[in-house]
Amino acid sequence: MKKRTRRQLQSWSAVVGAGTVVWCAAHWAAVWPVLVAVLAATAAGGAGWGLWRAHRAAVGQDRQWRAQEEAKARELSMTQVDALSWQEFETYVASLCRRDGCTKVIVSGRSGDLGADVVGYLADGRKLVIQCKKYAPHRSVSSHDMQKFVGTARPEHGADVALFVTTGRNFTKDALGLAVRQDIVALHRDLLGAWVKGAHLATLIPLNGSGGGRGRRL
Known part of the structure; x- marks a missing residue:
């Protein structure tokens, strides 16, 4: 009984299939635009799904990478x-x-880097060029050091934001005055300590050398 039912279903399926083919052939002019549209929609949907999955994967990787960098x-x-x-x-x-x-x-810090130890772009797209001075905590950045960075940060490297960061306690009066006049962001030890502790760079840039720099350890 089951075998006969199965054969009947197969026969009906064959008849319906054949009838569909015959009908489509007879009405091909009307059928093919619909068929093309269905295939195109299917392909677009598949491509969209693939792009969405790729985007989610990229976002996940970016979050993981930023978490690692923050740590x-x-x-x-x-x-x-x-x-x-x-x-x-x-x-x-x-x-x-x-x-x-x-x-x-x-x-990029190396011999002959012309003061561009670190180069990147801020979140708003501005080019950031950083001069790093690893000094003893009691030392101050001299006017001579600042003059060299002023002479290369924008003329040589095209900086939109030029940042001079040091582990030293401060910048000399002449160095800080030059930095202010030439729009160089001066981050002495106190401001660097705030940056290390989690202060965002965007909040430190406007301070430009203020905030003490009295040689105290953070």
Whole structure:
């Protein structure tokens, strides 16, 4: 009984299929635009689904990467920052930039870099060029150091925002005056300590050398 029912279903399916083919052939002019539209919609839907999944995966990877960068950027105290080599300090400053949403951040510090130790772009698209000075906590950045950075930050590197960051306690009066006149953001030890502790770079840029710099350890 079951075999006969199955054969009947197969026969009816064959008849319906054949009838559909015959009908489509007879009305092909009306059928093919619909068929093309269905196939196009199916392809577009599949492509859209693939793009959506790829976007979700990229967003997830970006969040994971930023979380890792934030963890690396916050895991040091100023005492530990003092123990870094100058190369490690430049890499650490780059990680702070990435933590705060900067993109295309590279560490370019090397002999002949003309003051561009770290280069990247702020979240609003402005080009950021950073000079890093790994000094002892009691030292101050001299006017001579600032003059060299002023002479290259914009003319050579096209900086929209030029940042001079140091582990030293302060900038000399002449160095800070030059920085203010030439629109160089001066981050001394106190401001660097705030950055290390989680202050966002965007909130530190307007301070430009203010906030003490009295040689106290953070």
